Amino acid sequence: MTAPSANSVDVLARRFLFVTGKGGVGKTTVVAALAERFARAGKRVLVAETSPKEHLSGLFGRPPLPTQITELSPRVFGVLLDADVAIKEYGALVLKSERLVSALFDNKLVLGFFHGAPGLKEWAALGKAWYHSTESLADGSPRFDVVILDAPATGHGLDMLRVPKTIVELSPPGILRSDAEKAWAQFRDPAQSGVVVVSLPEEMPTNESVELCAALKQELSLPLLAVVANQVVAEVFDAPGRAALATMAEPGGADSASQALAAGVRRAAREQVQADSLARLATLGAPLYRLPFVPGGVNGPPAVALLSAALAAGT
Numbered sequence: 001m002t003a004p005s006a007n008s009v010d011v012l013a014r015r016f017l018f019v020t021g022k023g024g025v026g027k028t029t030v031v032a033a034l035a036e037r038f039a040r041a042g043k044r045v046l047v048a049e050t051s052p053k054e055h056l057s058g059l060f061g062r063p064p065l066p067t068q069i070t071e072l073s074p075r076v077f078g079v080l081l082d083a084d085v086a087i088k089e090y091g092a093l094v095l096k097s098e099r100l101v102s103a104l105f106d107n108k109l110v111l112g113f114f115h116g117a118p119g120l121k122e123w124a125a126l127g128k129a130w131y132h133s134t135e136s137l138a139d140g141s142p143r144f145d146v147v148i149l150d151a152p153a154t155g156h157g158l159d160m161l162r163v164p165k166t167i168v169e170l171s172p173p174g175i176l177r178s179d180a181e182k183a184w185a186q187f188r189d190p191a192q193s194g195v196v197v198v199s200l201p202e203e204m205p206t207n208e209s210v211e212l213c214a215a216l217k218q219e220l221s222l223p224l225l226a227v228v229a230n231q232v233v234a235e236v237f238d239a240p241g242r243a244a245l246a247t248m249a250e251p252g253g254a255d256s257a258s259q260a261l262a263a264g265v266r267r268a269a270r271e272q273v274q275a276d277s278l279a280r281l282a283t284l285g286a287p288l289y290r291l292p293f294v295p296g297g298v299n300g301p302p303a304v305a306l307l308s309a310a311l312a313a314g315t
Contacts, residue, residue, distance in 0.1 A: 021198035194225025
């Protein structure tokens, strides 16, 4: 598959993006790079975080995210999706009575019921993120051009995506089902929404990404918008060089020549795993974006800007 063109990031611009992948692959880093790229294109972006241990705010050099929408950088906003807060806000939209909402949702027994109801916490978070993608300003324009959900890792991410489908199929008619139907229709519309799968160019994350993409397509029929390979190292060896080094045993000598050869063998092996993984990720039916490995890690706005530029270039 050919690399995306320089302006192909516009292909990623949907009203709602659901970003998931195996834990530890750098999902939040990719989310930050996406948000920064959209903002540089003049779009207003909201990033919705699902983990109270979020580090998105740190990537923009800001304090931890609150449960209210806050600005992270020009045209980039963030919000922490706390289930209790989201359920109470949803109740306010439905009941339209502040006194009744407080009486109901400040009750520990009621909150205990909501916590125990299967899928309700997931829907509270997902539904709140979806709601923000439907908001309009007084002039009728969208409050946010793009809403990006930094979703839980693969298994929990899939569970979250299954919830509106389950509500649509099993819940009786009412506001909950009506909202779930609207959200589910939007999530399945490739012109409005899409899933971005983040992986590393390594065997285990690639295996999990392959399984995740199969579930998205076959079980949920959701649009796979892109696959992002994070932390791609620059190639030192070409394919023949890697093949030649693969036949060598790693030398154990302490002299500089032996150590250099050992380092070369290890590097060639890593590059071969990377090449094999990238080849598999490129067959998943969506554009493959490669983000470079950043020495020292991605820990602030300069590194996010670097990845944002790489994302825009399709590298």
